[in-house]
């Protein structure tokens with residue numbers, strides 16, 4: 001059976017597990033990643049030299065980088081059904097998947113470590129405020145996009161872009177601070193959270 005190595009508190013692991021749940025593909029999930037199980041050990045580094053989760057094991061095939069894993073499971077287990085068919089729509093979906101990873105996700109680390117995980121070293125109020133402000137700027141981009149009224153991030157069907165963006169929104173809404181209002185993002189997020197396959201991944205109070 002397909003194995004996914006990675007703790008479910010990781011947003012990158014959640015992306016993959018939600019995609020597999022959408023596809024109805026069974027998998028075994030193993031808790032790797034701190035603080036549960038240190039991935040910086042030879043056994044894990046032999047699979048992913050970065051010592052990061054998620055890692056997919058499909059028989060002898062080993063794959064890391066969550067977006068590559070999304071592409072693989074969509075092709076192999078979903079016959080491409082979690083991406084739009086047209087090339088331009090497909091590219092737009094990938095644009096948002098990458099944007100979530102590289103831009104939307106570039107400022108939530110400090111607030112998450114400071115407010116939720118209460119990690120030592122993340123207690124500078126100025127840095128916290130600066131990161132929340134920068135995160136809010138990214139949120140305004142997706143808010144403006146969703147306010148144009150589409151039911152999904154791209155086109156008229158659910159795609160990997162929705163998985164990435166809705167998980168990014170989950171992190172925003174579940175991290176307690178004084179949020180700038182994002183009504184379109186909130187309405188979209190509630191719609192995504194109502195999907196049966198999303199419940200395990202968007203339902204939690206833990207961002």
Ligand SMILES: N[C@@H](CCC(=O)N[C@@H](CS)C(=O)NCC(=O)O)C(=O)O
Pocket residue numbers: 010011012013032033034035038039051052053054064065066067
């Ligand atoms: N670009 C990688 C990033 C992976 C990553 O940053 N994983 C984090 C969790 S979200 C990790 O492994 N942290 C170390 C740990 O959990 O021990 C991907 O998308 O898969």
